[in-house]
Amino acid sequence: MPVAAFPEFPTNVPSHPLLVVDYQSIKNGDEKEMDVLWKAATSLGFWYLKNHGAEEDVDRMFDMGAETMNLPMEEKMKYDQGDEGVLFGYKAAGASAIDASGTPDKTEFINIAKDDALAWPKQARRAYPSTVNDRMESTIIPFVKKSIEINDTILSIFNTKLGLPEGTMQKLHSFDEYSGSEARTIKAPKNLPAERQAIGAHTDFGSLSFLHNRLGGLQVLPPGVDEWQYIKPVPGHAICNVGDALTLLSGGILHSNIHRVLPPPGAQASFERWSQVFFTRPGNSVVLRPLSGESSMIAEAISKLTEEQRAALNPGVTSYDWHSRRVKNRRIRNRKGPETWLASKGMELGRV
Numbered sequence: 001m002p003v004a005a006f007p008e009f010p011t012n013v014p015s016h017p018l019l020v021v022d023y024q025s026i027k028n029g030d031e032k033e034m035d036v037l038w039k040a041a042t043s044l045g046f047w048y049l050k051n052h053g054a055e056e057d058v059d060r061m062f063d064m065g066a067e068t069m070n071l072p073m074e075e076k077m078k079y080d081q082g083d084e085g086v087l088f089g090y091k092a093a094g095a096s097a098i099d100a101s102g103t104p105d106k107t108e109f110i111n112i113a114k115d116d117a118l119a120w121p122k123q124a125r126r127a128y129p130s131t132v133n134d135r136m137e138s139t140i141i142p143f144v145k146k147s148i149e150i151n152d153t154i155l156s157i158f159n160t161k162l163g164l165p166e167g168t169m170q171k172l173h174s175f176d177e178y179s180g181s182e183a184r185t186i187k188a189p190k191n192l193p194a195e196r197q198a199i200g201a202h203t204d205f206g207s208l209s210f211l212h213n214r215l216g217g218l219q220v221l222p223p224g225v226d227e228w229q230y231i232k233p234v235p236g237h238a239i240c241n242v243g244d245a246l247t248l249l250s251g252g253i254l255h256s257n258i259h260r261v262l263p264p265p266g267a268q269a270s271f272e273r274w275s276q277v278f279f280t281r282p283g284n285s286v287v288l289r290p291l292s293g294e295s296s297m298i299a300e301a302i303s304k305l306t307e308e309q310r311a312a313l314n315p316g317v318t319s320y321d322w323h324s325r326r327v328k329n330r331r332i333r334n335r336k337g338p339e340t341w342l343a344s345k346g347m348e349l350g351r352v
């Protein structure tokens with residue numbers, strides 16, 4: 001649906017402002033703009049990104065998502081992500097918990113591995129519905145490649161700002177190694193009760209998320225604040241955020257903030273809510289630990305922390321273990337009790 005056809009985000013609903021980063025400027029090495037990015041990534045960990053050039057690719061991804069979600073449930077379930085902690089494939093609404101009591105989520109996902117998009121027409125990680133295969137060349141590969149380029153540009157700026165040896169972030173997010181990087185199209189039904197969480201509170205598992213919202217509903221709990229606040233969708237602006245892997249690798253300098261999804265506010269609530277994300281995650285074998293040996297800035301940040309904080313930043317697991325544990329313990333079918341929800345946690349820092 002064209003953006004203009006949706007009612008606007010209501011003017012009487014407060015939202016949290018985000019810094020705006022101009023992608024073309026950071027790509028061209030504009031120091032002031034890179035400072036804005038750094039400020040955003042080390043404070044809330046969320047920012048708007050304009051002039052990214054992926055708008056039309058995103059619209060085509062929404063078409064692919066609609067074609068996929070319109071398939072019969074039986075067909076979609078042939079490509080279910082399953083209960084073993086696999087990210088990729090279809091996730092039915094209600095398959096994941098949104099809280100410790102095991103309340104089911106309200107969103108459907110189609111998750112497509114970057115490894116499958118890049119290996120096409122070969123299969124790297126798994127098979128997908130025909131609606132995905134049919135749009136691999138026209139829609140998915142262009143979106144994935146553009147998203148990788150954008151996130152890689154941001155990662156290389158963080159590499160410099162963190163004082164890491166050149167190419168460190170690039171190596172940890174190598175094009176060639178299999179990873180959890182993926183494109184995700186999300187559908188939430190219209191007319192959900194106003195307070196019903198569609199996606200429960202979480203931090204993102206990987207390094208960077210490149211998110212596209214047409215309607216409101218995304219909320220953050222900013223550091224030091226007790227109330228959830230909406231992030232307002234702004235036409236042409238992606239919402240970007242830092243995930244746990246970068247928090248761990250940077251010794252806590254980069255901030256992955258918790259967020260959740262509610263139904264869109266006001267008149268927007270009577271529309272299906274679609275969102276499109278690309279998640280960049282480190283290579284599967286990357287051990288998530290502060291890169292203190294590679295950066296004096298990170299070493300210094302770590303030296304100021306308590307023993308407990310330091311331990312939290314050094315979970316001693318690979319990127320693969322980190323995201324598969326988190327996905328697996330959110331699956332309702334794996335739930336034993338509130339302890340399963342706790343076992344799905346990342347860097348939420350006790351805030352949910």
Ligand SMILES: O=C(O)CCC(=O)C(=O)O
Nearest residue numbers: 186204213218261275277
């Ligand atoms: O749909 C959104 O706005 C956010 C989705 C999200 O947080 C996620 O998939 O990790």
Ligand SMILES: [Fe+2]
Nearest residue numbers: 202203204259
């Ligand atoms: Fe998220």
